Amino acid sequence: MSNALAAIPRVRLTGVIGVSSAVLLAIAIIAIIGPLASPHGYETTDFDNGLLPPSAADRHFFGTDDLGRDQFVRTMMGARITLTVAIIASLVSLIIGVAWGAIAGYAGGRVDAVMMRIVDALYALPFIFFVILLMVTFERNFMLMFIAIGAINWLDMARIVRGQTLALKEREFVEAARLIGVPAWRIVFRHITPNLLGVIVVYVTLTVPQAILIESFLSFLGLGVQEPRTSLGALVSGGTGYMEQAPWVLLLPSTLLAIILLAFNFLGDGLRDALDPRGIRQ
């Protein structure tokens, strides 16, 4: 065990990694606390005060949307939902992908062949096909739908983990565990997966921005989260109609969305550079 855990790489929180984690943390905190500090509710409509520009006087820091709802509170709510949704989707894809890949890789032979054939088939299905049909079916529950999205997004993870597992299972400590009679499932989940942690962490950081983009794409198609709830993607997509009359309705949520995406991408890249880069791509 200790042998296996020692393989987990240590990453110092400096440079790119430090800055991007700090930014993400700050956004998360503001998104949670911000709405509490505002006198406005996120679903309170005010038809006489639609599309107000940002102003500190009436505490509409980000202005109002077409229905007179406070954009600041909505943007913060949107950020919360966007982050939650993306992280959940990534975790789901992580769990399925790691389990699938590790089992296929460790079992090998026919089990491996069948499992990877299924991955191939799912790969060959257009992604938006799944997404649209899942949205249509699960429209009423956005958590469920992102679990579903995560359930599709695991294919890359499965392939990478399988490849790594194939390499790892020839290593001495796995041999040793096998010789002393440790059961297969225990070897897979106690000895092999911890060694994949570096790869997995990097991969998840790169999956989160993908999930965020998928969410915003769905919002563009009108298949996103249910009103009056909102997400950054929904706000940005709704804001494009006002890019001339009320640019702040588009600009502020898009900026936040871009910052979150940038931070996750930089974090992912930073982690990849910090950890063994070869391990990821082979």
Place this chain on the structure above:
Amino acid sequence: MRRTFVLRVLALSIAGLLLAGCVGAEDTGNTLHRAIGPEPESLDPHHSRTAQAQSVQRDLFEGLVAFSPSGDLVPGVAERWQLSDDGRRYTFELRRDARWSNGDAVTASDFVSSFRRLVDPATASFYAESLIDITNAKAIVNGTMPPDTLTVSAPGPHRLEIELERPVPYFLSLLAKPSAFPVHPPSVALHGDSFARAGRLVSNGAYKLDDWQLGAVIDISRNEHYWNNAETAIDHVRHHVTVEPAAELFRYRAGELHITSTVPVEAYEQVARERPDELRVAPQLGTYFYGLNLSREPFRDNPALRRALTMAIDRDVLAEKVIGRGELPAYSWVPPGTLNYEPPRMAFADLPADERIEEARRHYREAGYSDDNPVSVELRYNTSDTHQRIALAVQSMWRDALGFEATLINEEFQVLVANMRAMEITEAFRLSWLGDYNDAYSFLSIFESDNPSNMYGYSSDRYDALLAEAATQLDPDRRRAYLQQAEQLLLDEHPVIPLYFHVSKHLVSPRVAGWRDNVLDFHYSQHLSLR
């Protein structure tokens, strides 16, 4: 040396191509560019379903009767007609100079075979229903009688007789619909179901089909053989497929379109401010409403709750502030402007807001609800910014006036429709009803107990009797009285909550002349010209 030459030629040709790319719609001379919205599903008059397909078909084909620029019925292929005293037999005299786009004469037997094709179960037409009142049509659609038993006959090449099962006062409007357009029998015989394509389609309207680039444009040009060709001003018309209203507006502003299919909600104010002369907003025969499922709780046997919800909505605020694109608040079910009809008004229409809300609360309490004993329903609408906006507004009006809570659920359109039809989980849901033809019956018939579009579970013997009575009336005044009584019943029992009446919205370039607003929102290209 040689190399620089080649590079120079390359650069020049790229520049040339770029320049060619810049020239848009402006300089193509006598071509009208109009946007139709999403791709038409078919140009076969017997296979189409949507307004965008039909707007192209109206340019390509001509029925026995047609519409004038202001939306009145005028002779089309038929020059004149007679109706028998019992209101069941029409005799049409066709124009002798009516021609197909290949020069063939348009004859009465073309209509006979077209009408047969429409009701033939093998054609599987969505609109077979529109001629269902012709004797035997129902049996033919059901497959129990052959199509040639349809009582439409051609006693002469230019005389057409149609016998109806019952008098249908709006029958001429039905004949003006694309489903009653003639299709060229030899082409149908030759190409079967795919005759309505570019290179194959022979049509009898002012224009003929030149090209159909799927998903992009439909090009049509003047039909030289059309009997009224001399009056057609525009040689070429390009119907553009437009998916995104916002993108459509960009295209209009960039000079690529002369006529848009709509105006996006978000841009409406800006457009109204910047281009007031180009914006054409006109009342349309359509009602936007919330349907209620009367077969389930809490609306079953609960007219007081339905009335409370109907009354709690401030329709004026809704029309002016929430939608604000010229829509009219709906205080009746049938829209104003419907031919030979004057809709009754909801009893509370003229009450001041506070009295109206007081009354609504009274009904809410009467239904047994209060702050301590609240009720909530699910309000479904299909995904769209406008529907969402309205739902949010109505939700807050209900909350403020009654303390009534509506849970908003947006569903993708096909899902909403499936749920509405199943009537198993729906409570309240948004819909629009656009008149099929300009007659109150088109709006009122959907509440008959056995109507397939009755997704409200409304069933009233009295209502059915009133409509049945109206159907047999030849006298327009008595017919109108029955229909009005039926609508009054509807307004008293609230199977639906009408919110507003639709308007058509277009941007029309100053270059386009001859545009007339009309309740049908039909604008034949043959009536337009370019300055």
Place this chain on the structure above:
Amino acid sequence: MLQAGAIRFAFFRLLGAIPTLLLVIVIAFLMVHAAPGGPFDDERALPAEIEANIRQSYHLDEPMPQQFLRYLSGVVRGDLGPSYRYRDYTVSELIGAAAPLSLWLGTLAMLLALVIGIFAGTFAALHAARPADRWISGVAMTGISIPVFVIAPLFVLLFAVQLNWLPASWSGGSGIGRYLLPVIALALPQIAYITRLVRASMIDVLGSDFVRTAKAQGLATRAIVRYHAAKPAMLPLLSYMGPAIAGILTGSVVVEAIFGIPGLGQLFVRGALNRDYTLVLGVVIFYATLVIVLNAVVDMLYGFLDPRIRQQ
């Protein structure tokens, strides 16, 4: 010898893809039919007998297994069936009309992305951890951080509506002008991905032993990159290309909607939303076949380029 081997490899590879394709069809068929709502549901409900006629004419009244077999036997014969929505056309005709344009636009976008991405990625790798690298990486990341449905309308507003340089839509112009904005909009995220990919793998290769040896022998950086590092560094790019080309085809829905391009993405999304079962399945099969073929091509190219794999 090598060529015969490659052909055999390709043949077996594609033969092995048949069960995958079959699996794809089964999954897609089940999912499409499981979605609520049907192709003929509308606000205006059809009278029962008319709906029955329509369902019958499309064999929708048959039991599901029979429908599946009917469909499958059509597919085997190369017949993707009639579209449920666009009744004048068959699915093959609809795909045939949309696919060439999508492929063409996708190829152009991918070429643009490759040229810029490889150049920028290599440049960044050579200046790793210096300001040039930071800037390139930053710009590349920004490219994937703004959704295309924001960038594309901005392009149109600026270049078509305000400046009037380029057409606002596909059918609003002709020649190369109408390609420019959509191709750039499609290429932007790809440029970003490719830049990052090339940068990472180039850094990797530049740090490897054989490059160090070459450096020690005194070769110029330019020569090292061109003759030694380029080939191995492009390998990860190769495996990215297969799915990316296929993805750009169906993933271009947004760009197609905004520029009014009659491509595959629009066809597919409209098909799915209208429950045009045959159309959706047809596009799925087309796409799956493309992915499988592209992946096989990538594997073969890999075999040629990577000596390690060839030896196996």
